[in-house]
Amino acid sequence: MTVNIPTILRSGVRLPxxxxxxxxxxxxxxxxxxxxxxxxxxRHIDTAWNYGNEAEVGQGMRDALSGGAVKRRDxxxxxxxxxxxxxxxxxxxxxxxxxxxxxxxYVDMYLMHGPQGFKGPKIRPxxxxxxDDTDYVDTWKAMExxxxxxxxxxxxxxxxxxxxxxxxxxxxxxKPVVNQVELHPYLPQLDLIKxxxxxxxxxxxxxxxxxxxxxxxxxxxxxxxxxxxIGERHGKxxxxxxxxxxxxxxxxxxxxxxxxxxxxxxxxxxxFSLTEDDITKLNSLNRNHRYVTxxxxxxxxxxxxxxxxxxxx
Ligand SMILES: NC(=O)c1ccc[n+]([C@@H]2O[C@H](COP(=O)([O-])OP(=O)(O)OC[C@H]3O[C@@H](n4cnc5c(N)ncnc54)[C@H](OP(=O)(O)O)[C@@H]3O)[C@@H](O)[C@H]2O)c1
Numbered sequence: 001m002t003v004n005i006p007t008i009l010r011s012g013v014r015l016p017x018x019x020x021x022x023x024x025x026x027x028x029x030x031x032x033x034x035x036x037x038x039x040x041x042x043r044h045i046d047t048a049w050n051y052g053n054e055a056e057v058g059q060g061m062r063d064a065l066s067g068g069a070v071k072r073r074d075x076x077x078x079x080x081x082x083x084x085x086x087x088x089x090x091x092x093x094x095x096x097x098x099x100x101x102x103x104x105x106y107v108d109m110y111l112m113h114g115p116q117g118f119k120g121p122k123i124r125p126x127x128x129x130x131x132d133d134t135d136y137v138d139t140w141k142a143m144e145x146x147x148x149x150x151x152x153x154x155x156x157x158x159x160x161x162x163x164x165x166x167x168x169x170x171x172x173x174x175k176p177v178v179n180q181v182e183l184h185p186y187l188p189q190l191d192l193i194k195x196x197x198x199x200x201x202x203x204x205x206x207x208x209x210x211x212x213x214x215x216x217x218x219x220x221x222x223x224x225x226x227x228x229x230i231g232e233r234h235g236k237x238x239x240x241x242x243x244x245x246x247x248x249x250x251x252x253x254x255x256x257x258x259x260x261x262x263x264x265x266x267x268x269x270x271x272f273s274l275t276e277d278d279i280t281k282l283n284s285l286n287r288n289h290r291y292v293t294x295x296x297x298x299x300x301x302x303x304x305x306x307x308x309x310x311x312x313x
Contacts, residue, residue, distance in 0.1 A: 034060025
């Protein structure tokens with residue numbers, strides 16, 4: 001049985017509120033994960049150039065489409081401009097490479113992966129001399145041309161703080177539909193949610209389960225006793241509670257898994273509701289803990305996660 005995932009309609013774009021994440025999904029696992037997900041009802045697939053697995057994600061989509069039950073137009077494919085393509089003259093190269101690898105003529109949404117540019121060809125900077133200081137507003141303007149050319153249907157940003165979203169909104173021709181950021185009870189970002197909602201920008205939550213922690217001593221969100229207890233009360237797993245936490249508040253959310261049983265489990269979040277008290281308890285778990293820190297660009301002038309903004313931002 002396939003699940004019908006609700007959508008949010010914004011600026012003419014219909015975004016399915018639950019999407020499949022593909023970061024760290026290994027090339028030999030991700031095609032199957034994407035096929036299983038689409039067959040079960042996922043339509044929103046989140047991809048990125050720097051995940052290094054776009055070709056296999058594309059294969060998974062084609063495998064699912066070959067069954068005939070789902071058409072390309074039913075899918076909502078999100079790709080991302082990596083930071084080494086921020087110079088306006090490089091923006092089209094970034095999307096073209098992703099489209100080639102995915103085997104698509106267009107994506108449904110193209111996000112700027114982060115506000116900070118890197119010189120390349122190294123994917124991540126290893127010193128400040130690898131930073132590129134292209135203004136992300138200039139990058140955005142080049143991205144607008146991609147809509148004109150039909151390479152993407154819509155645009156968004158990712159990892160932008162509210163001041164950075166605001167600068168784009170002040171100077172854009174095509175509005176960002178989404179800001180995709182890390183959100184979960186250990187990092188609720190209530191002010192950013194309030195700001196984006198006030199500007200009609202949808203927040204998409206990434207790393208809802210606390211990502212795949214790389215550091216052994218990082219807090220384990222899926223094992224948090226408060227999350228576990230809320231799940232037990234609703235007859236749901238901690239992962240389902242953590243997804244519902246976003247859906248309850250009008251956000252969209254990405255769940256990454258390459259495990260077929262979990263891909264299906266993560267879909268079963270449309271048959272229960274959290275109470276206001278549950279949401280309050282989850283918000284109170286806040287520790288301002290980021291699993292995804294972009295530490296390698298910590299001193300970049302557009303690094304987005306400083307509590308104290310620098311004037312250049
Ligand atoms: N824009 C950005 O900068 C950015 C940054 C980070 C993430 N993202 C996007 O957001 C997506 C989700 O975030 P994420 O990958 O960081 O982490 P996540 O979805 O919070 O967590 C993924 C981890 O949770 C496990 N998992 C999945 N479902 C589970 C379940 N029901 N029960 C127990 N464990 C479960 C997965 O294991 P298995 O896969 O082994 O099943 C994997 O280890 C990414 O894949 C990516 O598409 C975007």
